[in-house]
Amino acid sequence: MADSVYHPILNALYRNTNVQFWVLQLVGWFGLSLVSFLSLNLWYNQQGGGYIGHTLVQSALGVLISWPLRSLFHYFWNDKLIFRVSSALAGIIGCSLIWSILRISTFMSMTGEKDVWADFGGWLFGSFLVFLCWVAFYHLVKYYQLLQNKHETILRMASDAQIEQLKRLQAETVAREAQLKMLRYQINPHFLFNTLNAISALVRVQESSKAHEMILQLSNFLRYSLDNDPIHKVSLRQEIEAVTQYLNIERTRFGRRLQLEFDIPFDCQSIDVPSLILQPLVENAIKYAIASEEAGGTIAIVASLKQDYLTVDVIDSGPGIDKNYGIVESTGIGLRNTDERLRQFYNDDYELRLDNKLEGGLRVRLRIPSN
C-alpha cells in the first residue's frame, strides 16, 4: 500500500499510533463532557458558568490522569496475563480515586456547593466505570491495530511469494526454451536426412556392416541428445563420446574431407561440463570448415586443466570469422545459445571466445571452473 495515496494528515492518522491515541483521547474525554453537559447540567437545570466549566475541567483532568495508563499497559504488555489484569485493575482504581477527589474539590470550588464529599461513593462509582470503559476501549483499539498489522503482513508475504513464484516460472520457461532450442538444434533435419541417405547408400551398395555401424552411431547420438537434460552436467568424457559419435557419422558422410584430432588429457576427463555444450561448437565447425569447403578440413578438440579451470578448444581449418561482426552475426544462433547456457551455469565465471588463428581457421575457446 503506497503511503502517498492519502493526504499527509490522514496518512499520519492511518499509520502513526501516537496520533491515533491522542485523537481518540481528546475526542473521548471531551465527548464525555458533552454527554455530562446534556445529561446532568440540563437535567438538573444547573445554570451558570461554573457547572459547564467543571465538565470541561474534569475532562481535562481525565486526559492527564489517563495518560500514564498507556505507559503502564505498554510496560506490562508482554507479561503474564495475571500481571496485566492486576496492573490494569490497580490503574483503574488508582485513576478513579485521584480523578474523583480532584473532580469533587474542583466542583465545590467552581460551583460553591457544599457537602459533596458525602456523595464520594457515587462519584467514585462513576469514575470507576469511566476508567473501566477507557481501559476496555484502549485494548479494543490496540488489538484491532495488531490484527490489522498481521493481516497486512500476511498480504505482503502472499504477494512476495507470488512474485517469487513468477520469477521461478520465468526461469523455468527460459530453461525449457533453451532445451527445446537445443533439441531442435540437435536433430537438425539436414543432418538427419543426409545421414539416412548415406545409410541408404551403404545398404544399396551392400556394405551392411558399415551401414549397421552408422545406424548405431546415429541411435547413440540421438539417445544422448534426448536423454540428457541440458540443465544437467555430465563428465567431459561422456560429452566427448557423444560428440565423437556425431563426428564419426559426419566422417562417413564427408569421407576424406573431414579430418579429426582429439587431445583430451586424462585429468580433464572426469570434470563435469553442461551436457551437450560442445555439440553446437562442433556443428558450427562442420558447417563452416567442412561442408562449405571443397577440399574439406580438420576439426580438433583440445582440452587442458590449469588452476581450477578447464579449457576446451574446438579448432577448425575453415575461413574464420569476420572480426567486424559479433559472435552472433558470424556464427548464427548456436553460439548465442551456448553463451546463454554458460551464463546460467556459471554466472560470469566463464569464458567463451572466438579467435582467428594465424595460420587460418577458427578457434572457439571454452573456459569453465573445474569443480
Place this chain on the structure above:
Amino acid sequence: MQKLRTIIVDDEPLALRLLRAVLNEIANVEIIAECNNGKQAVEATTKLQPELIFLDIQMPGMNGFDVIKSLQTDIMPMVVFVTAYDQFAVDAFDLHAVDYVLKPLDSERIARSIERAVDRLKNDVDHSFKSPLIGAIEEISERASQDKFSNVTDNNLPDGMKRKLLVRDSGVVKVIPFDDIDWVDAAGDYMCVHAVGETHVIRSTLRDLLSKLDSNLFVRIHRSTIVNMERVVSVTPLQMGGSLLHLTQGESLKVSRNYRDAIKKFFK
C-alpha cells in the same frame, strides 16, 4: 531407344554412389559424368551438354543454385534438384514446376522424374529450361532475405548512373558498371547478368538490355546469350559448326551456328 545423357552432382561420396546405383537400374539413363562440386558441374555441363542433371543443392563453393545461374540458357539441361530438407525450396519448386527429389532417395520417385524428363524432351520444343529454374531460385532467395525492397528501376537516374545496371541481391541493391559485365543470358522473364565472377538475376528482357549496352562490345552469340567480347580469351571450334568461347573468368560459352558470323567479324 535414345538414352538420356545424364550428369549427377553431389559433394557427399556416399550420396553420389546411391544416386548412381539407383539410376543404373533405369534403362533409359546413361550417366556421362559424376561431379563432386558445383564448379565441376558447370565445366562438365558446358563440355558434355547433357540432357539431364541431378543436382544437389547444398554444396561447398558453388551450390546447386549457383550452378544454374552460371549455366548458359542455351545449353541448360533439364534439372532435377536433390535436397535433404528445405521447405522453402520445395514450395518454390512446386510453384514453378521444377522437379526435385528428397533425401533419402526413393527409387520410384526418381523413376518418375526420369519419365517426366523423357516426356519434356519430346514435347517441349523450346527447351527453355532455365526460366522456371531461375524463377524458383529467385523466389527462394527473396523469401530468405525477407527484406521487402521496392522495385528499383533505372528510369529516373542521373546521367552518370545510366552507364550502370542496378541489381537486387538478397535485399541489397548493387550498382554494376556496364563495363564490368562479362556475359548475360535470358531465361524467360529473367536475365542473368554475369559480372566479375558473380551472377545477378534481374527482371528484364534481352531486347531491353541490348539497347542499353554498347553494341561494339556486347554481341549476341546464341538465342539467349550476349557476351562482352573484351572478355574472350580463346575460341574452340566444335563439330557441327558451333564453337566455344573461353572467358577471362574461366567460363565457357557455346556459340550457335546461326550467330557464327557475328563472332567472325570480331576476329578479322
